Amino acid sequence: MMKPNLTDAELSRLKQLGDILMPAGGSKPAFSTVPEIDRLLQVAAGASGASQESLTKSISDLPDFSDLAGVKIYAECVPANFALLSRMISGAYYMARDVLLALNYPLERRNPAGVSDFADEYMTGILDPVMENNRGAP
């Protein structure tokens, strides 16, 4: 299956929806102001599992929203479409560097264990109660 590609108009519709679902809050940006959000939405669309045709239709069926109450009505009326689009929007948002930084999420996810990491934990005696009481023995 070819990866879907979103048009500028489709990106605009998704950003409008995204700003309602994910407005600015705390140190996190509003959805449409996330740097590179267009690219992240394209990545999310490609990973959504949806075909170009179904994605185009889902976005073109979106009504104009002005607030969360309107989106709620839409989600209740077309739950499958909402699930797909909200998953893409969430996926794009939480790929963004600024958002992950605001969550104190590690951007460099490689973190191999140090040679003595487990030994240091073990030396605190944390396992002593398990062994002293012979826990788990049949």
Add this chain to the structure above:
Amino acid sequence: MTKTLEDVDVLIIGAGPSGSVAAHTLAMAGMSVVCLEQGDWMSPNDYPGNRPEYELLQQTQWNPNPNTRQRPADYPLNVSESDLSPIMFGAVGGSSILFGAHWLRLKPSDFRLRTQDGICDDWPISYEELEPFYSRIDAFLGVAGLGGDPAYPPQDYEMPPHPLGKGGVRMAQAMNGLGWHWWPGTQAIPTFKHKNLAQCVRWGVCESGCPAGAKASFDLGYWPHAVVAGARLVTGARVREVTVNAKGNAEGAIWIDRNGAEHLQKARIVILAANGIGTARLLQLSKSAAFPDGLANGSGLVGKNLMLHPNTEAVGLYDDDVEGWRGPAGQLMYSLQFYETDAARGFYRGAKMNLMPRPGVLSVLREFDDLPFEERWGQAIHHLDRYAGHALSWAANIEDLPEESNCISLDPDLKDSDGIPAPKVNYRISENSWKSIDYMLDRMVEMHQAAGAKHIFRHRLWTEQPGHLLGTARCGNDPRQSVVDRWGRAHEVPNLFIVDGSVMVTSGAVNPTATIAAWALRTAEHIIETKRDFIG
């Protein structure tokens, strides 16, 4: 027209854990070995876990459910009459591509339920017979763990366990407060570089393939060594039938290549290693005048007694950072506190529980999907996403008792991409298992409470887990009550062996791959010891 290929000593069907161990062992002994695998080689570069969009891919192209994923190498499953959708993966390495590499042995009691608890049947072998094979597989793969667990007979590992981390230490203290058993996770993920396996970088995405090449999935842990030893692996080869000769011996297998051409691979010994669903399916597909009910099915038990290990889960969200993004996943720890039968609980047997991290943001947010809309989206989301990295998951792997009504059969309508009938899964969770599920779920909630979780979510049943496919061609001494003998040899077909999880008489409650690999090694060495019976 079917093209007949040159005879070999051994034909193995399926290149997952058991097939790879058998292939390596037999090739090392100088036997000519061909293995047929319907999938392809995977590359760590294929896996989604180190891409920003990995959580989305895990729900779609990398979904563990073959019916959702729909890769060409997967075959479909009819699960319309099943409480669970079994997961599997068609590739070199088989479902170990997606396993969490939780690596535990069965306990001695698991081999003697009839004797100990008065239920089911005893295995024809004991823990002590399998123990040396467990130890050798552990050493070969570089299994990481800590010896001395009082829940087991003595065992040890060459590789130290992975650190518990913030979340593990917190839960360990809570378990100590409760007075319950726990032990650092044992896993087929070497802590440090081992042979061709890289050091684990703790991405925590083990269950969609390890992008670092650090998990001992069997495409990495065994196959390179098997190929060097001389085993020949044919990918894109979908077997549709095991053929028999006039004497009723296995003759070989007919397989279909990616272009639709049929081949007959003859062999003096045939080994089935296609998992607890695929092997039963193949035996049922292999009907002949000598075996009208399917190959080696004189007992009528082929496909029956399917055991799937229902899983139940309690997710805890913590105010403090528990570094829930840090892997491996993998298990930070396990508990066998509730493993054995306790009559006071009102059900037989128990569960193994494992604590796992929750690396992704989306997976944490999904816990809030049942909130009212206004509390899930808009400004509210900023109060929810702060739990990303603050989540820990306890899951219980419930011992599933064998029942003949839980079974695999050939679906009359559903076919795979080569037109071969697909399996139908009939599986209902028993009253005993439901009691165990509810009991274990309550205990896991108590564990989170003891650790100070702010929110606890109960998931009574994972419907798309696990990949533990067991019991459908059980071993035993009595040909009327079992399909294969204590060595994995089919009672009715002396040159046909089974090495996957279908041979298991009972399921235990631990993840089964360690047992499957140990069984495969033991069977392969038995074949070597008795090869003059087949090869002259």
